[in-house]
Amino acid sequence: MARKKSEFLKGFGKAWEVFRVIVNAVLDLGGSDEDLSRLLKDKDRVRRIGEIVIERPQTDQHTAASVASDYFTPVPDADVPERHQPTLAKYRQLATDHGVPATTPVCYLVRGGLTLKHHAPKAGPCRENFRYLQDWNFPDEPTSDCLVFWMPRILDGSTSITKDQQTKFLSDLRTRLELSDQHLAGFGKVALVAGLILAHHKATGERIPLDQHWVRTDSSADGYRLGLGPFDDAGLHCDDWYSDEDAHVSLGVFALGVEPACR
Secondary structure (H helix, E strand, O other): OOOOOOHHHHHHHHHHHHHHHHHHHHHHEOOOHHHHHHHHOOHHHHHHHHHHHHHOOOOOOOOOOOOHHHHEEEOOHHHOOHHHHHHHHHHHHHHHHOOOOOOOOOEEEEOOOOOOOOOHHHHOOEHHHHHHHOOOOOOOOOOOOEEEEEEOOOOOOOOOOOHHHHHHHHHHHHHHHOOOOOEOOOOOOHHHHHHHHHHHHHHHOOOOOOOOOEEEEEEEEOOEEEEEEEEEOOEEEEEEEEOOOOOOOOEEOOEEEEEEOEO
């Protein structure tokens, strides 16, 4: 006769899953045992994490049906590891200067695997579920495990200038803010930027870029640079008609920086 499964052990399995998720998340963010200990003492936060873990489908593989929260997890300012707090403070001030509420996440823990063509339409509203771009010829580079700092607004002064001018604009801003080289070093690959936009929408309900603007990315299709936006009732748009010499009043860039995930 088959042995009946213990309900107690089943419950313990769920508790272990919650603990495993918390430990992995802290390590991914570069946290220490001290950070982990402080988090585990916050019973309300552990309970909220437990509710998410227990209710979510238990799978070890990300599929095309994964949603934004599987790949992009907003990190509250207080939970950003101590070693990244100086960087966080600079992005938070930049966000404040652009009218972003103090409760809006400017840091995300990103897990690898999200692509524009196959995963972004499952992560949030996209125009025609991006069916129209499935045959576009561009390297649809998936996201990698990392910690991303960004400011969810088109940077003031980054529109109406060419790609090279926008690159210099970011470089000058990086110097002024005294950020390391992996910050403001580019516009971001299209899958990463789309994932951030859709995760921001999931976290805040806000559709960016604001005011029918477009944001330039580092990705190109058949010689034309990909842009994202506007994010209207049809969903997030993606287009490939921008050349590097285009300087449109509605085409700007985000400020973002990528820190490798620590394991």
